[in-house]
Amino acid sequence: MAKRASSRKVKIHNQYTYQQAADVLGVSVQTVRSWRQSGLGVLDSQKPHLILGFMLKDFLAGRYSQPKRRLANDQFLCMTCNAPRRAYGGMADYLPYTATRGRLEVLCEACQGPCGKFASPRLCAELAPILSIATRNRK
Ligand SMILES: [Zn+2]
Incomplete structure (x- = not known):
């Protein structure tokens, strides 16, 4: 079974490089990069690309929450x-x-x-x- 990343150590006001996010979550850099294809928001207008802590938290919450909530567009x-x-x-x-x-x-x-x-x-x-x-x- 794939290791489940805990977003508890992610600080919402911090920003992370792929490597820093991987270190905090205990997953590989490749995993974090792959999340970008799955919808993780990344600030890519500069190098290194940065991930805002709360975006990472929100992404992980959406990815791992069970059952998945479906919100209407206006909810x-x-x-x-x-x-x-x-x-x-x-x-x-x-x-x-x-x-x-x-x-x-x-x-x-x-x-x-x-x-x-x-x-x-x-x-x-x-x-x-x-x-x-x-x-x-x-x-
Ligand atoms: Zn309320």
């Missing part, structure tokens, strides 16, 4: 409610990481806590009729 997983929720007030912020990837952040319709998920400009375009999306630049 977000609220960590406080531990349930799929829609956006409070129909408002969202989009934080682009690259030209094709970013994160949509909303407030939970039930508890008004922060929720978010990875998104693409294409998803934002699909949600535009039902969500008022403001693009914020991440610095």
Whole structure:
């Protein structure tokens, strides 16, 4: 059975090279690189490529969580409610990481806590009729 990587040692505010991520998770560099093909977000506009800690955590959570949750396009997983929720007030912020990837952040319709998920400009375009999306630049 394949070794299961634990994301517990991944710090959400850190950024990792492939090697550093592999060391923290106890997997090979090839494994981390292969995750990129499986959807792990990587900042590849500079060398070395960097993986943001929370993106790695989110990726691992999505990869290993059982059973897999399927959210509708306009749903977000609220960590406080531990349930799929829609956006409070129909408002969202989009934080682009690259030209094709970013994160949509909303407030939970039930508890008004922060929720978010990875998104693409294409998803934002699909949600535009039902969500008022403001693009914020991440610095
Ligand atoms: Zn909530």
